[in-house]
Amino acid sequence: MRLGDILKEPTVICDIEGGSKREIVTRLASQLKTAGLIRDIDPVVSIVMERESLGSTGIGDGVAIPHGKISSSGQVMCVFARSRKGVDFEAADGKKVHIFFLVLAPEDAASLHLMALSRISRILRDPSFRKRLLELPDDAGSLYQAIVEEDEKY
Numbered sequence: 001m002r003l004g005d006i007l008k009e010p011t012v013i014c015d016i017e018g019g020s021k022r023e024i025v026t027r028l029a030s031q032l033k034t035a036g037l038i039r040d041i042d043p044v045v046s047i048v049m050e051r052e053s054l055g056s057t058g059i060g061d062g063v064a065i066p067h068g069k070i071s072s073s074g075q076v077m078c079v080f081a082r083s084r085k086g087v088d089f090e091a092a093d094g095k096k097v098h099i100f101f102l103v104l105a106p107e108d109a110a111s112l113h114l115m116a117l118s119r120i121s122r123i124l125r126d127p128s129f130r131k132r133l134l135e136l137p138d139d140a141g142s143l144y145q146a147i148v149e150e151d152e153k154y
Helices: 021-034 042-054 110-124 127-135 140-152
Strands: 007-013 057-062 067-070 077-087 096-106
Touching: 007 021, 007 140, 021 042, 021 077, 021 096, 042 067, 042 096, 067 110, 077 127, 077 140, 096 110, 096 127, 110 127, 110 140, 127 140
Parallel strands: 007 077, 067 096
Antiparallel strands: 077 096
């Protein structure tokens, strides 16, 4: 699995608005609906917020990877969002989050779910890549292309 298989340009948000974890998760889910990948955002928000109640997916270094498994999904889906001002997402290091990847997978696709999380984690380990994502212009195509190209290195 490549990130280009699960992340599509219409699911890229250049500068996400929201001041709370729930607002960000709702906006990420809304992008899936806008892209025609889901019909209703409420189940997605519920599933992701339930996962967040177990511990924040804000992994540190300005990154959060909220995720969950959803029964109505037939495929792994992903949304990328960047926040220029940063959001308090209760990250492990206490810092604001600027880079978000939402991952949703079918309930019966645990290995695909883990593979997606692994690929995202791998590309975001590189501080220079994280910096590049924050510095790119507000253009979904440029952000999408940068992510896909970085993923292809691995």
